[in-house]
Amino acid sequence: MALLAGVLLGLLTLFKPLYGLFCVLPPVYALVSEPRAWRANVTFVATAALGVLATLGLFVLVFWLRGGLEALVDIQFHFNPSVYQGTHQRSFAASLHELRARLMEPHMLALHVLGLVGPAWYARSARREVTLLYTAYLVGFVSLCIQNKFYPYHFFILLPALFVGMGLALQATGEVLKEKPRALRLLPRLGALGLLGFGLFPLVLMMSMRAEDGLDYLNGELSAVEYNATFNGLDFYYEDIAALAEHITESTAPEDTVLVYGFDAGINFLSNRHSPTRFGFQYPLVVGTQEYKARYRAEFLAALEAHPPKLIVVADRIDNNLYRGTSVTLLNDFPALKELLERDYKPEARTRHYLLFRRASPGEASR
Incomplete structure (x- = not known):
């Protein structure tokens, strides 16, 4: 063990x-x-x-x-x-206020009451399990606070301890009710089934929806764009990503590389086209200290020089926690890339959220 x-x-x-x-x-x-x-x-x-x-x-x-x-x-x-x-520009008080707001949401409050208060019944008879449970929760909470970013998925690290705690609470309830009428003794089992359903139902529902969409795609009832667009809402601007991916697949060869400048490397994945650099996700080029940005941008530009991409996609609108802006601010922040685009590429397409540039033929300049 x-x-x-x-x-x-x-x-x-x-x-x-x-x-x-x-x-x-x-x-x-x-x-x-x-x-x-x-x-x-x-x-x-x-x-x-x-x-x-x-x-x-x-x-x-x-x-x-x-x-x-x-x-x-x-x-x-x-x-x-x-x-x-x-x-970490915000004050401690502001961070505490945001964390408290998240924890006081009805579903999170219910999870904490059942997952942390319930095991207290077991504190004497199962001291080892309860101590381990509370320690795991405390460590998860400390790691959450260190990150100082309270997005829903950051709270997942607390869920194992809370779900185990609810299981202990149900078991303790069963022991209390073991001498009671049969109808009452069924309550912990019904609670366990409800807990299981609470955890598994959303997952099973999503898997069944994805399976149904996949079968429709295989049967020809959905095009590649329509199938990819069914994931909309699970990523940034997925309808645009799906449409761009199809366009890239149809207008480039498998050996061509495609640069996606922004935070949507899913375009590379769906189009089955590799990036010309190791930076499939552009955080190191646009966030962090100036020292890091300068070093990574130099490596990035050297890779583009050695292996010029056939297409360059630039995010036109960004909904991201660390960087907010348009293609204009993205390129103005990186003059060398903007210069390369103006010199060697020409605009080819624009979606609602993305700009697409194609490498110009010899002697042709972008406008």
Whole structure:
């Protein structure tokens, strides 16, 4: 169990290094289980640590063998922290107000009442489980506060502890009602089914909708654009992305590269066209410190010079938490790219949210 816990914690750390804070759970579990059995505790914690290190080590080894270790360290431990620091302009009071507003939303408040208050019934009979549960929640809450960005998906890190807590509360309710009439004894089971439905129903519904759309596409009842547009609302401006992807697929060869300057690398994916640079997502070019932007932009321009893309897509309107602006502000922020566009490319199409440029033939200049 300790080794498996270590592997899972290693995977969680790979997902986001900040979540490495959860590695405090094995020591807490060991100490609460057998506080005086130091040999068993040391063995348990060491085995869990081995699982974490083996998982991380394998990941680092793959990057090292592929020549990407320096870039991995640079992005995860230098660039990302600099971006977080650059976005922490609001006061502590403002951050606390936003966090409180999120936590007081009806569904979040209900989850917390059931997931945190309920296990208190178990505090004596299941001290180990309850302590581990509360520790996991506290670590998740601390990591949430460190990020200082409270989007709905950031709260997902709290959900495992809350759902387990609700399960403990239902079990405790069952024990209280075990001598009661059968109708009352069914309440915890009905609650468990409701809890399961609450967690699985949205997922099952979405999967069934995606499957139905996929079958319609395979049967020819939906075009590629219509099928891709069914994902609208799950990403930025998906209808435009789908239409652009189809246009790119029809007007370029498979070996052509397409640069998407903005935050919508899904265009590359749906059109099955690679980016000419390693920057499929443009955060490092437009956010962060000037030192990082200068270094990454130099690498970016060198890649474009070595492998000029057939097409360049520029985001015309951006709804993003770290950068807000139009294609004008994006290009004005990066004069060298604007100059390259004006020199070597010509406008080809415009959607509601994107500009599309095609590489001009020799002697032809963009207008």
